[in-house]
Amino acid sequence: MITPYGDLPDRLARGMYMQEQHEWLHAEVSRRSLVTGAALGASAVLSPTLWQQSSTTRDPGIRGRHITYGSDPTTSLIIEFATAMPIRTAAVRLIAANREQVTAEPARIRTVRGSSRRYCRADFTGLQPDTAYTYEIAVDGRTIGSGRAETAFADRRTFRFTAFGDQGTGRRPRGVLARLEQLAPSLHLMCGDLCYADSSGQGGPGDVFKPHLWDSWLAQNDPAASHIPWLSVPGNHEMEPGFTTHGYAGYLTRVAPGGASPLEIPVASAFRVGSVGFVGLDSNDVSYEIPANRGWTRGAQTRWLGQTLARYRAEGSGIDQVVVFMHHAPYSTNNTHASEGGVIEAWVPLFDKYTVDLVISGHNHCYERVKPLRGGKVVGDGAGVVDSLTGTTYITAGGGGEGGEARFIPIPGKTRIAYAGGREVVNEDWSLPSKTATPSVLTVDVTPASSSTAATLDVRAIAADGHQLDGVRLVRGTPSVGSGSDTPWLIGGGAAAVGVGGAAALWVARHQRGDPSRTHDSVPPSS
Known part of the structure; x- marks a missing residue:
């Protein structure tokens, strides 16, 4: 190898x-x-990230600007860029649109074995919420580039985010990226398998390493990632043999995942934008299918996930919906990778317990939405409007452009699940007919809850040519007018005011407390 x-x-x-x-x-x-x-x-x-190499190029221009949020999206930003020129110093200056704040930070300069590029990163904190900034990039005392960035808002308002995984480089990824730019999201979620520099993705023998693809990917994404915050998680193709941090050092040197990460798990993150709490997970940690990094956090990531979801669902959190994104799909009928049993075993019970609204993944190079599930059972038909308090919607959004695979399992009602003992063929009744291998962007429009309207996520899959492949509205429960709560129909924000009563209210309360006797109830009892 x-x-x-x-x-x-x-x-x-x-x-x-x-x-x-x-x-x-x-x-x-x-x-x-x-x-x-x-x-x-x-x-x-x-460490390969400290490997210093000389460069023969004389081009001082920047390549691959990439911005993301820091630990608090309302007050922190991370500005990254790459250059082919050997440099001694680098810095970034932020200038607020209203000129009331001008701040500069030195950029850390790092290199990666196998590449002659210099990867630079500047971290900013103490910024103003909901503020547009111009950033200027300087190396060795002279300005060589600029861009724009914006901190997140601190109040509750409508906004849009997008997501996909499995992007790669080339014509099809560029087409999807152009559509993403036209959709103008506030942020983008990257669900792993960014550039395929490790083209095999097994984390072991036979892996072929092409580091130049990282630079091609950064340059390709520059028009969008230079001003739209990209929040990412690793896929199996980010496990690069020979690098530290369990193979992730090459990824982490070039791309900051964004958000707040646990100290011992730099590839997981949590952050809040408006009324939505986001969680990014490293699903390599629980994967049976490709086990090179299985168990590397020794259960720490799963414990942290439970703590994070409990915080999001705590009384008065102000968070309406919870969105989780990762790489491996727990529920898919695509014939290439299908379903990941490690996610089903380790994390789906937590998604059920804390009524996660939407889980987005990639890995399978397709789009596929499933009917809402609770405890592994279908709790709705998935058409039109879905009550996300009753069931979680799982979407495979692996249509970022790399090698579309139309090979869905040809037998209706069947899927494969990767478990410790191998792949098992099982029955399924959750896959929807809207599944497709057409490259696409998942687009989600967020409307926060008010005293008279429920919180909603309007979810659409948009192809590169702009036509809609699929759509659904996720509505979190039924509003109870006059409750006096900012979030009257969600667990933690006023569960007593959910528009269900009697035994159903008891079911909600038990799930809020994490009652072990009811953690696998499939649906709330009817009132």
């Missing part, structure tokens, strides 16, 4: 986790350096 550190014998790699591969290669590189007397500094050996 060829990695950025050198060759790792396949016979050894087959039995290693990602971190074990890195440790073996680290030791081997250290040994070779001593034997040959190679002039490598200790820091260059310890």
Whole structure:
């Protein structure tokens, strides 16, 4: 197996986790350096992100501007860019549109083994909410580029976000990206498999590494990512053998995932925009299908997920809907990867317990929406309007442009689920006929709850040519007028005012408390 550190014998790699591969290669590189007397500094050996290389190009221009939110989207931004020129210093200056705030931050300059580019990142905090900024990029004391960025609003208002996974580079991804720009979202969710620099995606023997695809991907996305915050999670193709942080160091050096991440899990994140709480997850951590990184957080990510969802659903949180995004799809009938049992086992019970409204994934290069589910059972037909308090909607949005796969399982009512013992063929009654391999952008228009209207997510799949492939409205319960609560029909925001009564209200209350005797109820009892 060829990695950025050198060759790792396949016979050894087959039995290693990602971190074990890195440790073996680290030791081997250290040994070779001593034997040959190679002039490598200790820091260059310890991490590929510190590997310094010279460049023959004289082009000082920036490549691949990429912005995202920091830990608080209302007051923090991260500005990233790449340059092909060897540089000594880099900085970014932010200028508020009203000129009331001008701030500058030095940018960290990092390199990655296998690439001659310099990847630069500047972190800004203490910014003004809901404020448009112009940013200026300077290297070695001279300005070489600029762009615009905007912090999130702190109040409750309508907004739009988009999502897809499995993008890659080329004609089809560019077409989808152009449609995304025309949709003008406030933010974009990237559901893993960004550029396919590791084209095999197995995290082990046979993986082929093409680091230049990272730079092509950053340059391709520059027109959109330079001003639309991109929040991302890793897919299996971000597990790059030989890199630290369980194979994620190359990804993390080039792209900040955005949001607030647990210290020990830099590839998971949580953030809030308006009335929506978002959670980004590393599904490699629970994947049975491609287990190279399975269990790498030792359960910490799942514990953090439960804590985060409980906080979002706490009384008075002000959060209406919860949206989770990840790479592996828990429910899909696509014949390539189908359904991931690790997600079903580890996380779906938490999605049920905390009544997550929408779960977005990729991995399968298609679009597929399923009927609302609770406890693995269908609780609605998925047509027109769906009550997201009753059931969670799962969408595979892997139509970012890389290799569309129209091969859905040809037997109606069947899917495959990857479990510890292999793939099992099982019956399914949740897949909707709107599934398609047409590349597309998932578009979600958010309307927060008010005293007289329920919170809604208007969800549409839009093809590159602009036509709508599918659509549904997710409405969270039924409003109770005059409740006095900002969020009268959601768990944590005033569950007693949900427009259901009697036994159904008890069901809601039990789920709010996490009553272990009722964690797998499929539907609330009828009143």
